[in-house]
Amino acid sequence: MQSANHDHQLRAVLKAHLAPRVGEKDLLVDELLLAWGAVRADVALVNGTLEAFEIKAGKDTLKRLPAQVEAYDAIFEYAWLVTTADHLPEARAVLPTWWGILVAKEGPAGLSLAQARTAKPNKKRQGEHLVRLLWRDEVLSKLEALGLLKGLKSKPKLVLYESLAAAMPIGELGVYVRECLKARPGWRA
Incomplete structure (x- = not known):
């Protein structure tokens, strides 16, 4: 069974999760630089909107999340945290209510993502x-x-x-x- 301890594990599951939404003319970008390179969006989906996904795997900390939230808030129409159940309480305390949350679940078929909160349109873009x-x-x-x-x-x-x-x-x-x-x-x- 695959775990969700590391970024690359969650990134692979996220890309599989997003695949049905990515059309031929759309773009899925890893490590999109923001805030003059001080922050990176782990994955950005560019289709009819500009959507960001911040990955916090099991072995990650949420120490940088407030700065990442600030950078994402200025740019993206939608933002999601992709994380594990262990990070949920702390993440909910940090994230604005418009952010969506996808949580990794381990099952017999491996890792999958479950939506814990739906992303809403961001009204703070600059x-x-x-x-x-x-x-x-x-x-x-x-x-x-x-x-x-x-x-x-x-x-x-x-x-x-x-x-x-x-x-x-x-x-x-x-x-x-x-x-x-x-x-x-x-x-x-």
């Missing part, structure tokens, strides 16, 4: 953080399409990010970010 998932040329392209590129082309990335985040409502920005991530040829984070 354009200035979401836009940082874009590459410079993607930001420049959108600013040009919006007629806002004049005087910005040679500016630092931070100025470009701020300009684009201010120019687009969060919903439209989210659509654009998802389109860019999925359009990158052969891209894997």
Whole structure:
């Protein structure tokens, strides 16, 4: 019987769990960098939404979870904790109510995931953080399409990010970010 003590064990079960939801034009990304690389989303699903999965296996601690929650809250439309039953009490105390929880269960057929709480839409996303998932040329392209590129082309990335985040409502920005991530040829984070 397979245990859920290590990240790679839960990651494999999670990917199998997500497989029916991943279409040909969708993207499943391991270790997506957030917050200038200070935080990584263990797995991100980019389809009609931007969804994140944080894995906390049996041998993990939840010490970094508050910082991870803060980074996820700024970017993702939906977020999930994938964990073991042992971590549930502490996790529930840390996680916002909009986060979903998937719990590893060991059975005769091996590990599976059971939903302990459904993820709800995140109302805290911030354009200035979401836009940082874009590459410079993607930001420049959108600013040009919006007629806002004049005087910005040679500016630092931070100025470009701020300009684009201010120019687009969060919903439209989210659509654009998802389109860019999925359009990158052969891209894997």
